[in-house]
Amino acid sequence: MNLHPIALLIEKADKAINQEDFDTVVDLYAEDAVLVIKPGMTAKGKVQIRSAMEAIAAHFDRSLDVRQAGMVILETGDTALVLARTLVSAKNFPVIERKATYVFKKDTRNRWVCAIDNSYGHEVLDASI
């Protein structure tokens, strides 16, 4: 089965996150991308996203393991929405399943990049009340 190009990018991102290869990670984001660090807190742009990724890696004692357990990609033109089941685990942390939502768009080089990374899905509403 041929994977969608975006599925391959997410696989690459997960691998890079787990290996703490943050150069590869930030390369997969748009210049002005938004990352939900936790509900109610976001990072914007590659510099902030890199800092957030480093902090998250440290928080999980450098043992973070992120993987996808199923996804649907809804695509039109230069925009795509990914609905994913994301499994997050780490040393001394139980596996958490998140209902992640990612928006990808094509950049000026016609390459898919992540514009909005919200691994918390609708949990973000709990912080907005």
Added chain:
Amino acid sequence: MNLHPIALLIEKADKAINQEDFDTVVDLYAEDAVLVIKPGMTAKGKVQIRSAMEAIAAHFDRSLDVRQAGMVILETGDTALVLARTLVSAKNFPVIERKATYVFKKDTRNRWVCAIDNSYGHEVLDASI
């Protein structure tokens, strides 16, 4: 409290859907927008979306009532992701709460339009197994 322009568009869409004013509804979508009719089934473009909306209205015996009960809008540049709690009800149908996901983008006139309308959220994964 000033509502986000996209929140106002969604309010306008809900009102138009409930009044079966489909001219107004399709005007809020991008030319190549994707609508999830139900998990595993999509409509693409204004003509298909209009037909789907008419079929949905008929299915609910012209008594459909759609409203949002909270939303978070994650925005960057010309792209936005909406996470919403959407309440769907109709005559002889109990109220259903959906975890909806909408992607908006700015069109060539710098106007926000809906590019991807997935009111089923992660339920789409159940149809992809």
